[in-house]
Amino acid sequence: MKITAIRPYAARVGIRNQLLVKVETDNGLYGWGESGLSGREMAVIGAIEHYAGFLVGRDPMAISALWQEMYRSQYFEGGRVLQAAVSAIDIALYDIKGKALGVPVYELLGGKNRNFIPTFATTSAAPGPEMIEQAKALMEAGWKAMRLSVSGHEEKEVYEPREHIAETARWCVEARKALGDTIVLGVDFHHRLNVAEAASFCQKMPSGTLDFIEEPIRDETPEAYESLRRMTDIPFAIGEEFASKWQFLPYIERDIHQFNRLDVCNVGGLTEAMKVAGWSEAHYVDMMPHNPLGPVCTAATLHFSAAVANFAWLETRSSPVETHLGFDDATLFPVRPVLEGAVYRIPEGPGLGIEVDEALLQEAVYQPWEAPHLKRRDGSVTNW
The missing domain is CATH 3.20.20.120 (Enolase-like C-terminal domain)
Known part of the structure; x- marks a missing residue:
């Protein structure tokens, strides 16, 4: 079994955007993952596309080895944007492996x-x-x-x-x-x-x-x-x-x-x-x-x-x-x-136990969102 595609979908769902990632394989199995870096989805999509460049053609069952390769594949390892991309792909790989073995993901853990x-x-x-x-x-x-x-x-x-x-x-x-x-x-x-x-x-x-x-x-x-x-x-x-x-x-x-x-x-x-x-x-x-x-x-x-x-x-x-x-x-x-x-x-x-209507997801519209840029009364920037 080999990875054939990694497809990120950023879309408004209800009151917020979601960045979902679908990892596809050559035997028809696929897995879904999600990124958590809300408000910076486009940056994460860029990282996912970098990783897809060397993950396509690889064995999706080798989850630990692929994690290490994603983390260590650049001199500037780690960071929230890169790890949000790794997170979504990693979760999708567990979904695939659970489906391939016919067990829920918790059995893999x-x-x-x-x-x-x-x-x-x-x-x-x-x-x-x-x-x-x-x-x-x-x-x-x-x-x-x-x-x-x-x-x-x-x-x-x-x-x-x-x-x-x-x-x-x-x-x-x-x-x-x-x-x-x-x-x-x-x-x-x-x-x-x-x-x-x-x-x-x-x-x-x-x-x-x-x-x-x-x-x-x-x-x-x-x-x-x-x-x-x-x-x-x-x-x-x-x-x-x-x-x-x-x-x-x-x-x-x-x-x-x-x-x-x-x-x-x-x-x-x-x-x-x-x-x-x-x-x-x-x-x-x-x-x-x-x-x-x-x-x-x-x-x-x-x-x-x-x-x-x-x-x-x-x-x-x-x-x-x-x-x-x-x-x-x-x-x-x-x-x-x-x-x-x-x-x-x-x-x-088997897998995560979730299904996504991909056709509807493709129709959903991404809406750029910024967290509030709060200031104190003196005009200085503070945390949201």
Whole structure:
């Protein structure tokens, strides 16, 4: 069996673009993968086309060797754009291999550790009474873990952290009082704070208010996270933007964080994700995968989540209080994972267990999108 074509498709699906990749073979088998570098899809397509130049004609079953060749085939190895391309191709190769062997992908990863995948959901209302009502609705629907809203996250132009952290902290305290001690609560600051601001936020709440804080500061400097670690006892959830095991290295080895927000569509696919998971298990760090993309990413992440021992929750954006409209369109994806209450069932068919209507995908239109370019009130650029 040989690879005959690698076809990238960037298309608007519902409220966001998806970059799907189809790898075809000479015996009719094909696999689907997905890239996670939202907003820079054209750059990833360029990288995929570079890789296709030497992957066509190769054996798709040699997944590990092809991963190494993609990673090491240029002097400037690694990086988020290249790894987003590697991720999509790697996932598609697992889909092909599972189909060729007649087994679900999780069997290629060592088999199941669990029979279903628990998820965490996210409230969509701004911090306040409606947010707490949404959280109560999620609890009634079966969720045992969730992220609460943060103030100012809906801003499109101006963001001043100090104007929002006190309000967010106040409503986190109120949510804990209203929801009780058994529910797992966290917040995601999306890199918007610096060390002092993040410490101030954490210190405004009684110990035990939050079970995790996600991405409070940028990740380039592990020492900055170590500094913040000394100022708070809230567990850290970090890593959705990491593009290799080497980026995870200092966080795992220095015991900086407690949850890995690994994204299989950014880190280098399932091949690299399994290495990060094993390394994390040795340091008692749980996997809490990032999953805001489309059904191909969800399916791949479900197989990963089934196979690893050290798993906490999978992100879902399809809860009753926050639906990413149309992103898992049933017409475009006639076979796909579907949330059942607060859990996903693990696909049992060969490969990823997903089907894509390629004719409809070819008709879908790509719409260029930029993340908000936020500024502080003084005009300086800040993080989205």
